[in-house]
Amino acid sequence: MLKTKKQNSKLSQKEVEHVAKLANLTLNSSDLEKFQKQLSEILNYAEILKEVDIKDVEPTSQVTSLENITHIDKAEVSLTQKETLSGSKNTYNGLFKIKRVLDK
């Protein structure tokens, strides 16, 4: 059903590496090879959409038909600081501890 040559052309290993970096995922070289093949196959399958005429068709991003749903702007009792931090492995002085973001 799918031609191998066409599959491989969909995404290069470099592109897979780039996408992984954007998504903050670390891949090893065998991962790269595997995912390049698999992701290309899936994107290749999606080519079928090229046949559909979508002229003047509006996109559907949600199906509820609801619009501008708001709630009363009033503060409610929320989680305590202790509860909020309860899942973290790294806290300091009642705060989340994270790696340095900016250089000195």
Added chain:
Amino acid sequence: MDLKELTIQKTQTGLKNKSFSSVELVKSSLEQIKKENKDLNAFLTVCEKEALDQAEKIDTKIQRYYKDIKTLFLECPLLGMPVAIKDNFCTKDIKTTAGSKVLADYSPVYDATVVDKIKQAGAIIIGKTNLDAWAHGSSGENSDFGPTKNPFDRNFVPGGSSSGSAVAVASNMVLGAIGTDTGGSIRQPASFCNIVGLKPTYGRVSRYGVIAMASSLDTVGCFGKDVIDTALLLKIMAGHDDYDATTSILSVPDYPEEMKKEIKDLKIGLPKEYFTSGLDKEIKEKIEKVIKNFEKMGAKIIEISLPHTQYALAVYYIIQPSEVSSNLARYDGIRYGFDRSQFGDEAKRRIMLGTFTLSSGYYDAYYLKAMKVRTLIKKDFEEAFKKVDILLTPVSPSLPFKIGEKTQDPLKMYLSDIFTVTANLAGIPGLSLPAGLVDNLPVGFQLLGPQFSEEKLFQAAYQYKQNE
């Protein structure tokens, strides 16, 4: 006692008549889990002590208010019933892993709305069930904590992603279970395990506290041993929630009562695109039998067309990973859970696919295009429901497959969802019902209706089961 003989309805009667106690029910549930779970791997967490404590309290309550037992069960229809929750629902102080190592040690500080509602209705949460990690999968094999097995034949998959919830009900560990359905994750395992599974209309049940997969497609639904139990569970779960802005304000019908009303001149549509050469011959035969039975009941069968069906899977596998990549971006290991190196292969695939299709230069060609074709798929259904009341289709193109058969070929695995993703794209409800066995493996059929037509689906299913 054995849960095998019971449904939620029968259990209510049993508790009312003091034929057994809630503690006995819970003990029976726990015994079955001890006996079977090591092999079936349906539960990731079993709340043994909490469940027994809860059951004792409920027995005392039943004793104390026995005079008003009817009122008690009207207020709490699930009083004393052991139920299971898919492990992607937040449960306060109970580990919630979403089947992923990223959340291997995560205990939420709040309950999902649905969990809260089920508890309010008196249910006893026996435990949290296994699933494909992050609900990504059609077989249960993508769980980071090992695959769940099909109780009908343990060499076969039970379907996914709500694998554990389906198996927990099918193997008599619990009386009902809660799951999620983003592209078939309730209907397909229900069909592979010979039970009833409902994916409600998008917006019928709150998603608050559910670990999000693809937010425009995610729905919360349930598994039951029969139609009436499933209808009761929906009645309890459904309704508007201030914490989920996509929930509808439409009132919730009394499904178990309404479903008993007879529907006259039922028009059932058969979408011809669902009965093509891709459908397993033995499944087709089973479905044809179901159609014949409906005809005997007086239903009118009409062949119709949903012309954009062949594009649905491609649309789904663009929109869904796009939303997945966005939802899984929050897992950074800082506030809870472990870091992103713990994601399994399937999550990585979907994150990368979505990151790619949303990225600059590809957005129009993939994501926007898919959203436009989604409009056409939705319109196909709207047109169809002008001609017929409901649609009847297969749930899966193939029988349950062997464990390991499709794990190396993601695209082949994705094709298992071909008849189920359409309902999620259109936001309509789908009810999966048993159609019989082929070589001791279950086959299911699916009833689809317009948005918020759950009542009608239950009515048709109930009448069918009465006449079967």
